[in-house]
Amino acid sequence: MKNTVPLKLNPIIYTLILLLSFISCQNPESKTNLPKLDKPIVTPSPNKSATPSKRTKKVVPLTNENLITELTKFGAENPETMVLMKTPKGNIKIKLYENTPLHRANFIRLIKNDFYKGTMFYRVINHFMIQGGDSDDWERQTIKQKMGSYTLPAEIKKENIHKKGALSMAREYENNPEKRSVSFEFFIVQGTKYTEGELLGAQQQYKLNITDENKIIYKTVGGTPHLDGQHTVFGQVIEGFEVIDSIAASKVDYGNWPIENITLDFEILK
Numbered sequence: 001m002k003n004t005v006p007l008k009l010n011p012i013i014y015t016l017i018l019l020l021s022f023i024s025c026q027n028p029e030s031k032t033n034l035p036k037l038d039k040p041i042v043t044p045s046p047n048k049s050a051t052p053s054k055r056t057k058k059v060v061p062l063t064n065e066n067l068i069t070e071l072t073k074f075g076a077e078n079p080e081t082m083v084l085m086k087t088p089k090g091n092i093k094i095k096l097y098e099n100t101p102l103h104r105a106n107f108i109r110l111i112k113n114d115f116y117k118g119t120m121f122y123r124v125i126n127h128f129m130i131q132g133g134d135s136d137d138w139e140r141q142t143i144k145q146k147m148g149s150y151t152l153p154a155e156i157k158k159e160n161i162h163k164k165g166a167l168s169m170a171r172e173y174e175n176n177p178e179k180r181s182v183s184f185e186f187f188i189v190q191g192t193k194y195t196e197g198e199l200l201g202a203q204q205q206y207k208l209n210i211t212d213e214n215k216i217i218y219k220t221v222g223g224t225p226h227l228d229g230q231h232t233v234f235g236q237v238i239e240g241f242e243v244i245d246s247i248a249a250s251k252v253d254y255g256n257w258p259i260e261n262i263t264l265d266f267e268i269l270k
Contacts (some may be wrong), residue, residue, distance in 0.1 A: 006074060016108045024077075030247040041102070058149070059109070059146060061149075062183075063148055063149065064150050065148050068102065071109070072102075078109070080269075081096045081270070083108075083267065083269060084264055084266065084268075085265075086248065086266070087262055087264050088262060092188070093238050093239035093240055094167055094236065096235040097160060097236070100160065102153060102231060103152060103169060103181065106152060108268065111266040115143055115147060117267060119134065119140070120135070121131060123255075124248060126190070126249070129190055129248075131170065131186070131188075132186065132264055133184045137156050149183075151182060152169065152180060152183065153180060156179065156229060157233070161228050163236075165241055167187075167191040167234060168231045169181035170186065172230075179232075181231070188244055189224050190222075193220065193223045198221070208228060
């Protein structure tokens with residue numbers, strides 16, 4: 001039997017081989033589960049984000065234990081409810097709901113600390129919704145650590161429905177009986193207009209109780225009624241519906257990521 005002897009490599013060449021092997025093993029995208037089209041589930045975004053702001057302020061990191069106290073305090077000191085989302089497709093004006101105080105305070109806190117600056121819409125499904133608010137790039141991870149590791153208690157209100165323009169928070173569907181929202185990822189509903197028959201089918205399939213008033217909204221304005229009771233709606237677009245349609249119509253890859261990067265940032269109006 002012929003003996004085999006490992007080749008003795010030049011140290012520099014050996015280092016380069018190790019480096020190339022390490023790079024080749026890295027997946028350019030985060031591990032994702034292929035989402036169902038009817039659920040805005042949490043899908044960690046690939047390392048495709050723009051450079052985040054360097055102006056992140058010192059904040060108390062939130063945990064599930066301290067968030068109610070800290071967000072209640074922050075909300076009282078920061079009562080703003082009107083924000084402007086800026087995108088390459090145009091601006092979207094959003095009114096935040098006061099009946100979801102923890103989600104409102106969390107959103108304002110993130111905006112004031114430049115968390116969303118330079119992030120992108122990374123999941124876009126036409127006639128359903130546009131989703132953004134997170135990134136797995138290294139610098140964003142540093143900001144996330146400063147903001148804290150937590151989920152938000154559900155603040156689901158019957159009057160806050162997923163009509164077109166609804167601002168809602170994503171959540172995990174598995175092992176989450178309390179329907180707690182994730183910390184950062186949000187989506188804006190585009191949806192579609194429903195017929196009476198389609199609403200009846202949605203009610204039966206998803207065990208919904210859609211009021212006559214909301215039926216009119218879903219038939220004339222449109223939305224995604226099957227998400228009602230599943231996610232916390234904490235705001236509503238009041239201007240820029242055409243921008244939602246423009247973003248939703250973007251060409252996307254196999255993971256529903258827009259081919260053309262659509263960055264976003266927020267400005268607090270009042």
